[in-house]
Amino acid sequence: MNINLKIWRQKDKKDKGRFKAYKLQNIDPNISFLEMLDILNNRLIKEKLEPVAFDHDCREGICGSCGFMINGQPHGPQKATTVCQLHMRSFNDEDEILLEPFRANSFKVVKDLSVDRTAFDRIISSGGFVSVDTGKAEEANSTVIEKSNADEAFLSAACIGCGACVAACKNSSAMLFTAAKVSQFTLLPQGEPEQKERVQSMVATMDEEGFGACTNTGACSAECPKEISQENIARLNREFIKSQL
Amino acid sequence: MSIFRILTSSIGKKVLMAITGLLLSFFMVFHLFGNLFLFVSEQAFNSYVEKLNYFKPLVRVAEFFLLLFVFSHAYTGISLWWSNRKAKQKSGSYSKTNTSQAARTASITGSFVFIFLITHWATFWYKFNFEHPESYYQVVLGNEVGFGNPFFSVFYIVAIALLGYHLKHGFLSAGQTLGIKGTKYEKIYVGVSSLFWLWIPLGFISIPLWFGFIKQVVSP
Structure with missing residues (x-):
């Protein structure tokens, strides 16, 4: 061809x-x-x-x-x-x-089709981790987790952080990425102890990095190569509101 | 986190926008309830307005809060639009696939609704509150600023249709912002949303449609 x-x-x-x-x-x-x-x-x-x-x-x-x-x-x-x-x-x-x-604007072009996506790394380093002791593999396997939560967490963790959501969004919002990364911890017991600080810190970094706000058009999920759902954004909003109460 | 930081965060602004938007939507139910007295009789509508005048101090407080909600909603909308504009690069093509027109045009429809509100206050609201007409019914259906004037009827119908379109996105968007999506309440919320974006606007539109074009009651 x-x-x-x-x-x-x-x-x-x-x-x-x-x-x-x-x-x-x-x-x-x-x-x-x-x-x-x-x-x-x-x-x-x-x-x-x-x-x-x-x-x-x-x-x-x-x-x-x-x-x-x-x-x-x-x-x-x-x-x-x-x-x-x-x-x-x-x-x-x-x-x-x-x-x-x-x-x-948060993804500056490095050269041709290559862009600088380190803003995502900074969102992750501001809270996208678990620093409490979660034990060894045996403890992970013996921790009882509801099947639906484990499945949901897995689907959220499928986000590869490629940045397609930001590119698809008319507001250049990083909400879907941040929401998926918050969700994968929120749904598991190991993420619970640091939940409040995590959601506040990751949202603050997301805003500081200059990403736009979500206007719920759904373009991000529609274009996401891993089909990360809009429910993640609703969960992020819920967790953010809960963290302020 | 301080209240200032919450309200300046992107999610905080959206939450404020969602709550004020929902409160304004609920007000539409009361407003439509009053408007429907126009279909009963001239006397019924006039006595309903007179009853509201009886509770004037209470109505004034409610009006103050409604105005506050309108401006908070508009302010957060403009503020988010501005920060989103800064976040986006001007060049380049963006994805429009699988997103609704109502979502993409919410700021435009919202701006038009705001212009409509100003004309609404400058006409009906001003005349009802400061000119003390003999018959409120005659003001609404008359040809000066009311539905006896085809220009006002068409403007009103278009504005309410755009309000419905604004709410088609806005109501569901508020549910998403408040985290209802994905919970057991989602189905109920989606069901209720059609009341606000479809049936209530249709109720408002029925008045100029009936009295403006089908059965004109006030002679010019």
């Missing part, structure tokens, strides 16, 4: 950036999207041009490194799929594909 790419090229944080067009021919529809970019980059290197920068690591959809906008959608058109798990067969021959970085 032949494809027409329009890719956002930006040298560094200071550069204004612009779209540049690239044409790729005879692309195997069964290769992954990132492999297609690898082919483009090999060609650019051979031509002694600057390759397109994009984040990636595991390429198995579990690390959260990859992610950019494909035709206005974070991670592209396939539901519940990270860009590394997306294949070229999701597109048609001669399609024009627009690639841009995740856009948010």
Whole structure:
């Protein structure tokens, strides 16, 4: 298949950036999207041009490194799929594909499609952990946890922190990410002792980092590659209100 | 955490917005109850308004709080809109898939409802409170500022329809902000929400529709 790419090229944080067009021919529809970019980059290197920068690591959809906008959608058109798990067969021959970085003032562009998502790390380090003694593996296995809570906590913990929620949101809100990270602890007994400080601190850091507020449009969950539900945001709100009472 | 920090946090502002929005929505029930006396008779409507005049001090206190809720709701709305604007980069394409139009346009519909409220106070509310008309019924259905004037009727219908659309997002959004989603109360809340975004606005719209276009009772 032949494809027409329009890719956002930006040298560094200071550069204004612009779209540049690239044409790729005879692309195997069964290769992954990132492999297609690898082919483009090999060609650019051979031509002694600057390759397109994009984040990636595991390429198995579990690390959260990859992610950019494909035709206005974070991670592209396939539901519940990270860009590394997306294949070229999701597109048609001669399609024009627009690639841009995740856009948010809290996610500054490092280069091309790569953005600085360390704001998420700072939200996590402000409270997304358990510092009380939770014992050894035996204690974890012998702690009685309601099945529904264990399942819910697992679903929340599935968040890979890729930032698609922020990119999808018209307000660049990090509520879904923060909510998932608060939820995974809230639902388990080990998270209980530090719950109040955790939710207050993580919400305060989220605000300080300049993310917008949630207006409940639901775009984040709709575009989340791990399908993190809106119920997490309701739980975060509940826990935040409870922590103030 | 101090009350100031709560109210300046993003969730705190949203909670304030949700509570004031819900209180204003509940007020609509009382308002519509009064308005429906227009369908009974001129005398019934006038005597209802006279009864409210009897409780004037109480009504004034209620009005003060309603005004406070309106401005708190608008202030938090503008404040959140401003911080969200700062958070977003101007360039770039954003995802609109799977989100409702009502949610994306809530600030626009809310602004229009605020303009409507100002005209509502400047016309009906002002005339009822400061001009002491002989018949309140004639003011509402007359052609000066009332539904005898097709311009006012159409403006009123459009404004209430937009209010309903605003509440279609707002009421459910308030439930999400107050953490009702995912609890056992969610189903009841969603059921009740249609009363506020659909049936009550339809009740308000029925008045200009009936008296403005179907059965004009006040001759020009």
